[in-house]
Amino acid sequence: MANWQQILALDAKYNAYRAPNNPPFRTLYIKRRSQLLRESASDPEKDQSARKDYIHTRARLLATKYGSPAFSDQGSIKSRSFSFGGRSISKSTIESMEPKMGEARKFHRRQRSSGSVKFNLDGPMKRIYDSIEVVPTKEAEASRAMGGDKTVSENYAFAGMHHIFDQHTDAVDGTLSVCQVIPPPATVICMLKGHTEAVSDFAWSLSNDIILSVSFDGTARLWNVASGECIRVIKDITGAELHSCLFHPLNNNMFVTGNSKCFVQIINLSTGKGYKGGSCKITGQALSLAFDPTGVNLWVGDDKGSLSAFKVDLAHGKLIRTRRVSVCEGHAVTSICARAWVSREAREPSLLVNCAINSLCLFRISSDGSLQLKKRFSIRQKFSRIRSTFCPLMSFRQGACVISGSEDMCVHFFDIGKEKKACVNKLLGHSAPVLDVCFNCDESLLASCDAQGMVIIWKREGKQGVL
Structure with a gap:
């Protein structure tokens, strides 16, 4: 379950670059991706290691198309280099991105007692x-x-x-x-x-x-x-x-x-x-x-x-x-x-x-x-x-x-x-x-x-x- 959530967070991170003049489409894209990933996550025959490889592969593809956002965390895993968009980025850098891909700030407003409100689709x-x-x-x-x-x-x-x-x-x-x-x-x-x-x-x-x-x-x-x-x-x-x-x-x-x-x-x-x-x-x-x-x-x-x-x-x-x-x-x-x-x-x-x-x-x-x-x-x-x-x-x-x-x-x-x-x-x-x-x-x-x-x-x- 954590893997598909990381996949969704990765897509959300790059969503600012997807159809920049059509915000409703970007939102619908993420909602549909969420639905498909949830359905896929419920399949017990799916190999969890394959999903992890998918995260890395998709990160490389998105970085190739849109460029790579800057991430502050640095990984300590052994490095292997890939080339995206004319730049060399190491495997350790990609893996260090994973913990940050779920940055959700579901800081969406936290609701409190005696009356509280929250928009759900933001x-x-x-x-x-x-x-x-x-x-x-x-x-x-x-x-x-x-x-x-x-x-x-x-x-x-x-x-x-x-x-x-x-x-x-x-x-x-x-x-x-x-x-x-x-x-x-x-x-x-x-x-x-x-x-x-x-x-x-x-x-x-x-x-x-x-x-x-x-x-x-x-x-x-x-x-x-x-x-x-x-x-x-x-x-x-x-x-x-x-x-x-x-x-x-x-x-x-x-x-x-x-x-x-x-x-x-x-x-x-x-x-x-x-x-x-x-x-x-x-x-x-x-x-x-x-x-x-x-x-x-x-x-x-x-x-x-x-x-x-x-x-x-x-x-x-x-x-x-x-x-x-x-x-x-x-x-x-x-x-x-x-x-x-x-x-x-x-x-x-x-x-x-x-x-x-x-x-x-x-x-x-x-x-x-x-x-x-x-x-x-x-x-x-x-x-x-x-x-x-x-x-x-x-x-x-x-x-x-x-x-x-x-x-x-x-x-x-x-x-x-x-x-x-x-x-x-x-x-x-x-x-x-x-x-x-x-x-x-x-x-x-x-x-x-x-x-x-x-x-x-x-x-x-x-x-x-x-x-």
Whole structure:
């Protein structure tokens, strides 16, 4: 299963070069590839070693046609050289690419308790922007075309509400909704019912066919998106309320949960059991989780104001504690979002963190794993589990933007490059604290949800939606 996921991630990495003037085709291509690979992976007669050889062969073919994106990791395997496009690239370099090919940032927004939102079809497209290591230059025509010549404020001007979903009259009713936004009319496709208490978090799988959800009822549930059926129920081993969940970006057969008894655990999706050595205790309730794009580093935020960092042994599912950082002592860390790089001007790894002290904080991750505060933005947050995210196309523009919910019932947009008046836009329309925000892949649509269960889909000016 891990092999076909790596194959899909490889195709996604090169998808930016495939049909550059037709984004919908690129998305459909990845979806069809995902379907075919899943069907092939279910064949027990398939030789796993053949799939590994296929990954290397396809990597060479794609590099020949499109050139080779830059990768930072270097392999230690014996080298054998191949020639693509007039350049010599070693076998060790190709094999060193494999762990990074699954960089999914299913940092797709992590959904949180008391109301959360996520676009499901931005996965392959978002992986393109998050995983390619070549930072666009000021002269890059493709980058300018994607970002446009507008200011950050102009880029985040919205024409109004595309649709309002209000089927959740109680934001903690224990259900999830799967909705279609494009093409109109927007509709609720199905409701996922099974949790007996509030859903605290959920996540989409890499191939968008499975949803993982956790609840205060102490269970994690896996849902088949096509049928709306619950295909597995996994009880927390301590019987505690579950606060957070997250698929591993390289291997969706592995996911992480965090509970109210301060435990973080890695679980095998197929067996429903935890890995030996895959459970660790932190200083407080595990409210938020984030992987870096490589899937090697895991960050956990708790209700005591600390960030705990772990290394993940992908082969054995083990958690290795590396450090703990106090970012807002005594106040909850309710959201973490990670980026390998932010923009042309900010090329270092970064963490975006919501702290319940009326602050949205942007940290620079140093080479030794320590955090340095880079920016602090003012929002209203004292009691709610507010979430934030990086804007997906930020790296293709001059400057960069982040968005966050707030207890003042507004959606806030911040330009991280501005020293003063960093808030470049606010969206008004909610009548309760805005808990979560999420863009689709091309930033044409923005979803926001509030504590009363209302979800608003906002449409950007002059943009047609792409899923």
